[in-house]
Amino acid sequence: MAAAGDESAAAAAAAAAGGAAAGEAAVDSKDLQQQSKALDKLTDRVEDRQLDSSRVQSAMAALASSKEADWNAMRLREKELAAVKINPADVEIIANELEMDKKIAERTLREHKGNAVAAVRFLLR
Incomplete structure (x- = not known):
């Protein structure tokens, strides 16, 4: 009889262990489902955002015309x-007194319409 009691105790322990394993499997499947949904959300955003080639071409044309x-x-x-x-x-x-290149002195003088005083004041500020 003791053997029969041991078998029923072992069967009960196995049933309890099987129930725990089933509970863990349910938890694992929920985690997997949540991870799958999170991954789908990340990848779906890329698909929703497609580039419109006509918009790209118009933007490039606008940049080219602006550059031109x-x-x-200039x-x-x-x-x-x-x-x-x-x-x-x-x-x-100006070039000698301010110790600078003649090209810079000439450019600054031209920008100030030949006014040497205004050019020097600009260079000294």
Whole structure:
């Protein structure tokens, strides 16, 4: 009889262990489902956000036209500066007294429309 009691106790322990394993399996499957949903949320966002090629092309065209407009404005500014009459003696004096390159002195003088005093004040500030 003791053997029969041991068998029933072993069967009860096995049933209890099986119930615990079933409970753990349910918890594990819930965790796996939650992880799967979290992963789907991360990957779904990439699919929702597709690039529109026409928008990209229009943006690139706008950038190109803006760059071309800036280039044309710079060329026009250089033409205006080249048309300014300056005294070569003023360039020489500014370059020597402020110990700078003659090109910088000439450019600054042209930007100030040949006014040597304004150019020097600009360079000294």
